[in-house]
Amino acid sequence: MAMFRIFLGAVFAAxxxxxxxxxxxxxxxxxxxxxxxxxxxxxxxxxxxxxFTFLLLSGLWLAWRHHFTPAGLLLGIIGVFGGMLFLSAYLLVASIRAKGDIAEIMLGRARASAIGKQ
Known part of the structure; x- marks a missing residue:
């Protein structure tokens, strides 16, 4: 996870x-x-x-990860227009909040918790 975070930081800076x-x-x-x-x-x-199709996919994923709530839709729009500059910062913060749990990073806390209960 440390290397992933270093990569995200380097991409953001570059x-x-x-x-x-x-x-x-x-x-x-x-x-x-x-x-x-x-x-x-x-x-x-x-x-x-x-x-552009990658940007759309990124925005769709962000909105889905946040259950298409108003905040999730806003994050999706920011993801489309912010590109990797936004996504690298978002994933860095998400990886820290999730304490490196890749399921939570990719799915969000609620979906990752639901999978963990099965």
Missing amino acids: IAIYTIITGTSHGWNLVPVFFGDMAAMNWPGQFNFDF
Whole structure:
């Protein structure tokens, strides 16, 4: 679990630094570039489309993990737009709260407890 947490911290730091440098150099208006590449039907667009489906899956998982409550839906939306920058921080906090219990990290406390009772 320590290596996983180190990985999450490193990913968070690397993406944060990369994002700051890119945003400072090229502006913060990513949406037209991101979706414009997809509309162009080129390789950058294909990558963006593939990546976008990962973002959607991440958001869906976050909402599901929180039982589609209003807070869970909000976390899902933040996950879609925040990408790995958000997900790395979320998983780091979740791993600490769950004391390294991977079932709880992946399923949430209620589902992990229900599985443990079987």
